[in-house]
Every structure is written in C-alpha cells, then in structure tokens.
Amino acid sequence: MEVQSTFPRRLTKQLMVGDVPVGGGSPISVQSMTITKTADHEATLQQIYDLALAGADIVRCTCNEPEAAEGLARIVPRSPVPIVADIHHQYRMALAALEAGVDCLRLNPGNIRKPEHIKTVASEARDRGVPIRVGVNGGSLHPELYEKYGNVVTPEAMVESALNEIGYFAEVGFDLIKISVKASSVPLMIDAYRQLAEVTEYPLHLGVTEAGPLPGGVIKSTAGIATLLAEGIGDTIRYSLTADPVEEAKAGRYLLESLGLRERKNVDLIACPSCGRAEIDVVAVAEEAMSAFAEREIPLQVAVMGCVVNGPGEARDADLGIAAGNKRGHLFIKGRNALVVPEDEMVDTLVEWADFIMEHGTEAALERVDVKKAEREAARDRDRLLEEQGEDANDSVSRIEMIKRHVEN
Numbered sequence: 356m357e358v359q360s361t362f363p364r365r366l367t368k369q370l371m372v373g374d375v376p377v378g379g380g381s382p383i384s385v386q387s388m389t390i391t392k393t394a395d396h397e398a399t400l401q402q403i404y405d406l407a408l409a410g411a412d413i414v415r416c417t418c419n420e421p422e423a424a425e426g427l428a429r430i431v432p433r434s435p436v437p438i439v440a441d442i443h444h445q446y447r448m449a450l451a452a453l454e455a456g457v458d459c460l461r462l463n464p465g466n467i468r469k470p471e472h473i474k475t476v477a478s479e480a481r482d483r484g485v486p487i488r489v490g491v492n493g494g495s496l497h498p499e500l501y502e503k504y505g506n507v508v509t510p511e512a513m514v515e516s517a518l519n520e521i522g523y524f525a526e527v528g529f530d531l532i533k534i535s536v537k538a539s540s541v542p543l544m545i546d547a548y549r550q551l552a553e554v555t556e557y558p559l560h561l562g563v564t565e566a567g568p569l570p571g572g573v574i575k576s577t578a579g580i581a582t583l584l585a586e587g588i589g590d591t592i593r594y595s596l597t598a599d600p601v602e603e604a605k606a607g608r609y610l611l612e613s614l615g616l617r618e619r620k621n622v623d624l625i626a627c628p629s630c631g632r633a634e635i636d637v638v639a640v641a642e643e644a645m646s647a648f649a650e651r652e653i654p655l656q657v658a659v660m661g662c663v664v665n666g667p668g669e670a671r672d673a674d675l676g677i678a679a680g681n682k683r684g685h686l687f688i689k690g691r692n693a694l695v696v697p698e699d700e701m702v703d704t705l706v707e708w709a710d711f712i713m714e715h716g717t718e719a720a721l722e723r724v725d726v727k728k729a730e731r732e733a734a735r736d737r738d739r740l741l742e743e744q745g746e747d748a749n750d751s752v753s754r755i756e757m758i759k760r761h762v763e764n
C-alpha cells in the first residue's frame with residue numbers, strides 16, 4: 356500500500372543509526388527498548404527479534420553496569436536492527452558501550468553533568484562515527500535549570516538543557532546528534548518539541564515518557580507524537596509503555612501507518628461499531644479476523660461489518676470486506692458484492708480472498724465470482740432484514756417520539 360501522507364516534513368540533518376537513516380527526509384523510524392537485563396544477552400536478543408518483527412527499526416538497551424556492556428558486545432553483532440545504549444549517571448558506561456560496538460548512545464544531560472565527562476564521550480563517539488541522542492527528560496532535568504526556571508519543569512528549561520549539551524559537543528567538533536525532550540505531560544512535551552524545532556536542525560526523537568499502561572499510555576503517547584508529526588516535527592518515535600515492549604513497537608508502526616507516514620505491512624482491519632442492526636457479534640468476529648490476519652504481510656484494508664443493510668455501502672472503499680445477514684456472510688470486493696458464505700465461514704473467507712487478491716489482484720478476484728448473483732443474494736437478505744427489523748432497527752424514531760412527548764409535556 357502506498358504511503359499517502361501530505362504532511363510537510365521539517366527538513367533536518369541526516370545521520371545514520373547503523374544502517375537506518377534518521378532525519379533529512381528519511382522514513383520516520385520506530386524505536387523501542389528491551390526490558391530484559393542486558394547482561395542476559397540471549398534473552399535480550401530474543402526480545403530484540405520480537406521487537407523487530409513487530410515493527411521496531413531501532414532498539415535501545417540499558418547499559419547500566421559492566422556486565423551490560425559485555426552483553427552488548429555479544430548482542431550487537433547478532434542483532435537484526437541497530438542497537439542504542441541507554442546511559443545514565445556513569446559516563447564510563449558510555450565508553451564501554453562504544454567499545455561494545457553499539458550504533459548509537461543515548462545520554463541524559465540531567466544525570467551526566469560534568470562537562471569533561473560529556474566531552475570525553477563525545478570525542479570518542481566522534482572518532483568512531485557513532486551518533487548520540489541528547490535525551491532530555493522532564494523528570495530528571497539538570498538541577499541548575501530546574502532552579503533557574505522557578506523549580507518547575509518548563510519547555511524552555513528542557514530546550515536549554517539540550518542546547519547546553521550540544522554546546523559541549525560542539526567544543527569537540529561532534530555533530531552526529533539527535534535530540535529528545537520528553538515529558539510525561541503531553542502539553543509540556545508538545546511545547547518543548549515545538550520550541551526545539553525552531554532553534555535546531557538536528558533530527559528529533561519523539562516520545563511521551565512514562566506514558567503508563569494500556570490503553571491510556573497509548574492514547575497519551577499518540578496525542579503527543581501524532582500532534583507533532585502532523586506539524587512536520589519528528590524523525591523517529593518511541594512509545595514508552597508500561598507493557599510488553601512489543602506493544603510499543605506495534606503502536607509506533609500503527610501510528611505511522613495510520614498517518615500515511617509508513618508503508619503498510621499488515622492488514623488494516625476496519626469494523627463497524629455495531630448497533631441494533633448487527634446480525635453477528637461484531638467485536639468477536641473482528642477480533643477473530645484480527646488474530647487470523649495477525650502478522651501476515653497482507654497490506655490490504657479489510658472490513659468486518661455487522662449487517663448487509665448498511666455494511667457494504669459504509670465500507671465500499673475497503674479492498675474487501677464481509678457483512679452479516681440472515682446467517683450468511685456477504686463478501687464484497689472494492690464495494691462489489693462477490694460471494695455468499697455461511698456465517699461461520701466469514702473469517703476464513705476473508706483470509707482466503709485476501710491471499711488471492713495479494714497474489715492475483717482485485718480484477719482477477721472479481722472475474723472469479725458471479726457479481727450479479729451475489730448482488731441478488733445480498734438484496735434478498737437486505738430486504739428480509741429490513742422487513743424484520745424495519746427501517747428503524749435502533750429504535751431512534753420511537754425514542755425521538757418519546758423525547759418530543761417529554762419536552763412538550
């Protein structure tokens with residue numbers, strides 16, 4: 356499926372995290388972070404593979420102790436995606452991670468504060484051609500800046516923290532930089548990124564930090580990240596969820612696909628919200644369809660609709676869909692009725708025809724079916740349902756009558 360975004364992208368400098376370009380108009384990448392002990396390199400690699408399968412382009416691992424750096428030395432050569440080492444407090448861990456061969460470092464300016472330490476790390480990264488993310492975090496802002504701005508975290512303080520760090524990097528001639536100014540407050544992070552985008556051309560890594568468990572965490576992160584992406588701000592993204600990190604990678608991928616900023620890899624399942632007309636349990640059938648398509652690489656829009664009265668019309672733009680009616684499933688392809696199957700075969704039919712369309716195309720699929728016959732069948736079931744349920748299956752008209760009576764009395 357073609358990428359369809361029309362959002363203008365802010366032009367940034369480009370750098371490479373391993374073989375993944377970041378910034379400079381390159382595709383927006385999805386990042387996630389392992390939650391295993393990095394020292395346990397086999398468990399960490401397993402999680403990295405899971406994340407890559409779910410859509411992560413870049414994965415970060417903590418490097419908090421010498422054993423973690425040793426783990427990285429084993430992980431990096433076998434990883435399917437570039438690895439970023441996350442560094443807090445101990446600048447020596449950054450040097451150890453570079454020795455382990457990582458593709459990028461993340462430094463938190465709030466807790467690696469000594470200029471000579473920052474410059475030592477930047478010099479080493481410069482010599483090795485390894486980029487650094489300046490990862491400002493509202494919750495661990497440099498204490499001096501926190502005080503300077505009245506003991507509150509402000510967007511200005513976060514931006515100043517990032518610029519100070521870049522200043523140290525400049526002193527040693529290092530400019531392979533990307534920046535994040537994350538906060539757990541969505542309005543705060545939006546403001547901070549907007550201000551940062553005004554004053555720098557370095558690529559930006561977007562995220563809402565400590566967004567929390569599902570589903571609130573996904574909603575918070577989406578609110579922040581999507582708002583900025585729609586303004587053209589952002590070159591790489593991470594959802595920080597209190598959940599299996601695979602959910603982070605999936606969420607990132609879905610967001611970019613939804614915004615037309617990333618080529619769709621898997622199915623885009625749409626489903627009606629169900630209502631009084633529904634002939635099936637739409638939620639259950641949609642979930643069944645979701646797991647049937649799971650991670651199959653079928654980049655089609657597929658619809659599950661609760662009734663044949665309105666379903667095929669409402670989902671006429673989908674590549675294919677199925678609508679329930681009279682204990683049968685009415686398959687439609689690009690809005691054209693195609694086939695009628697028993698209700699319990701609806702999901703299998705969707706998968707079978709999605710496979711066929713992927714291999715042979717929509718035209719070939721429509722040639723294989725009797726459209727006229729399917730239309731007649733659909734019309735018959737539609738009429739039968741209308742006869743049974745009437746035009747007002749959701750009782751709206753009778754309710755409106757009741758409301759009028761209450762209001763008039």
Ligand code: SF4
Nearest residue numbers: 627630633661662666
């Ligand atoms: S009218 Fe039919 S397709 Fe539309 S929401 Fe109701 S059940 Fe679903």
